[in-house]
Amino acid sequence: MLAAMPPSPSTRPQAAAPLPRDRGDACPGALRLHPAADGGLARVRLPAGDLTAHQAAALADAAELLGDGHLSLTSRSNAELRGLAEGCGARLAGLLRDAGLLPSAAHERIRNILASPLAGLDRHTPSDVRRWARELDALLCAGEWATALSGRFLFVLDDGRGDVAALGGDVTLLAEAGPGDDGTGPAGGGALLRVGDDPAALRIAGPDAPRAALAAAGAFLAAAGASGSGAWRVRELPAAHALRARDIAEALRSAGLEAAYVAAHGPAYGAEPPAPGARTRPPYADSSAPGIVEGPGGTRSLSVLAPLGRLTVAQWRLLTAIAAEDGAGALRLTPWRGIVLPGLPAAAAPDRLARLAAAGLVTDPASPWHRLGACTGRPGCAKSRTDVRADATAAVAAGTTVPDAAPAGRPPAGLPVYWSGCERRCGHPHGAWVDVLATAEGYRTALVGPDTEPPAAPGTTAPPPAP
Structure with a gap:
């Protein structure tokens, strides 16, 4: 019961x-393997869950050659390889590095950036926060001080639909549409920045969002150091050193960024007052649901789920082949342990979705695996x-x-x-x-x-x- x-x-x-x-x-990474009961475990950070078809093929090779022939998807849109043999770390690192999946060995465990998986893909798409994710990742990898962040510290970038804003980010950005922004171009509006569970937020300009998120992470490290708590995440800071939006405002000013304080009006970001002149958007697609996603210009995306987040190499290679041959040559992993394939022609989408269903992937939102x-x-x-x-x-x-x-x-x-x-x-x-x-x-x-x-x-x- x-x-x-x-x-x-x-x-x-x-x-x-x-x-x-x-x-x-001790959070596992791609270079520091975790000794599990079934062998070594490697967690490969994929900021915003983004993979090219070439990178996805490299992960399949690694799972097949070095692991147990499967890939696991995490709730942070990352990938895990299990059953790795002892002593394969150097070979795994070489495969990942050659595929562009290790831009910085020193930073690989802190590249924890979660983003709305359908940003830029559905018909009423909001501003593409995934560009912010790429910029934030580059900033993280360029800062030597950032390596002091734990492997659990999480950045969350929500495109405005509210699908990832409540997924426990330490620093969360929520995109806001600007006047006349139709959602088909680059981010034209601003962003709300929130730290931990503080319901208040700071409103910042869209182009400043990645630098503001980085400054907030720096403020966390300063608070953690002053507290002597060894905290890994914002929620772990003791009360005397708790980090709130007002504290971040000073860090942003020090970084030359402007911010306006926004008091909370409800438990969710959707309850925050819109920016002056912001346009109200129509409903968005459910980014956790599998199926065909209708996009602008007649394009389609396929969204599928892996049962319990586990795929065989054969299933992964089928996804990669469809992405390369019929789609935009890219895959997006989702925090619901799914995969999105963008950029398919409308005529090809139903047949490719049927092929994925026949391969054992979840394609129906009514499935009990959803x-x-x-x-x-x-x-x-x-x-x-x-x-x-x-x-x-x-x-x-x-x-x-x-x-x-x-x-x-x-x-x-x-x-x-x-x-x-x-x-x-x-x-x-x-x-x-x-x-x-x-x-x-x-x-x-x-x-x-x-x-x-x-x-x-x-x-x-x-x-x-x-x-």
Whole structure:
């Protein structure tokens, strides 16, 4: 059965103060491999989830030659290779470097930039924040001081539709349309900048957005250093050194950037007052849903999901071939563990989508695999109590997405469902979601609200928030 929803924000208990970090950040990367139960694990950062077809082919080669023949997609639009043999690090680094996926060895773990995956692609597209992502990535890689950021510090760039703004960014930019901006050209409006969970924001000029995000990251490092907490993320700063929009304003002024303070009017960015002269946009496509996305000028994009975020090399090569032969030669990974192929002709899109469905990828938004996720589980993770992926797959075969198939145990429609093998809940969703946790007594299912931590299993203490 599903547990009751947590109390309202006004009655929720306050989260405990963050504990000081007493060790360095061990977040895996492409050069520092993580020893997992199934072999080495490499996490390849892909700012904004962007890949050329050539780069995607290189990842397939790496998975096939050095790994277990699969690729995993993360909730930050990155790619993971698993089952890597001992001593293959130098060869892997060479493959990635030759493909342009390692522009800076010193910065490779901090290139955590999440962006709206459909920006520039759907019919009513807002300003293309993905250009900001490229500029921010270049700025990060050019700053030696930026290597002090942890591998978990996250930049989020939302194109205005609100699809990624609530995904837990440490520094979040939300694009605002400018007067007369029809969404088909470069960013013509401004941006709102927010740090951590502060509901207030700073309004800045669009061209200044990447430099402002970088300045905010610098302000975080200064606050973390002054606090002595060793904090990796904005939310981990102790109260006396908490970072808010007003604090960032001074950092922006020091960088020669202008900013206007915007007090919050609601829990979501959509509730913020628009900039003077800003144009109200029509509804946007759901960027988490698979299917065909209609774009401007008769173009189409294909959006598909990988069941539980895992693809075979054969599936990955099919995606790469379609991108190269029929699309724009590019792939975009999404925070919903999916892939978007831009730039297909309208006539070719249905057939290519059918080919991807036949290959086992999720192409229908009504599929039970849509909004269903799971951690690695056994045998890949020694901390997991069970093979959660096999159990989740069995649940789908039984016609549900949770362990209890009784009608009263079915999750509310539209909420993500996430299976976890232990209290760490690696990769769990943000906001409201259904928590399926493996315990010593079996699975325990509960609803988690947007402002609460998932409950601990009986006899355990609550873990720190997942990165």
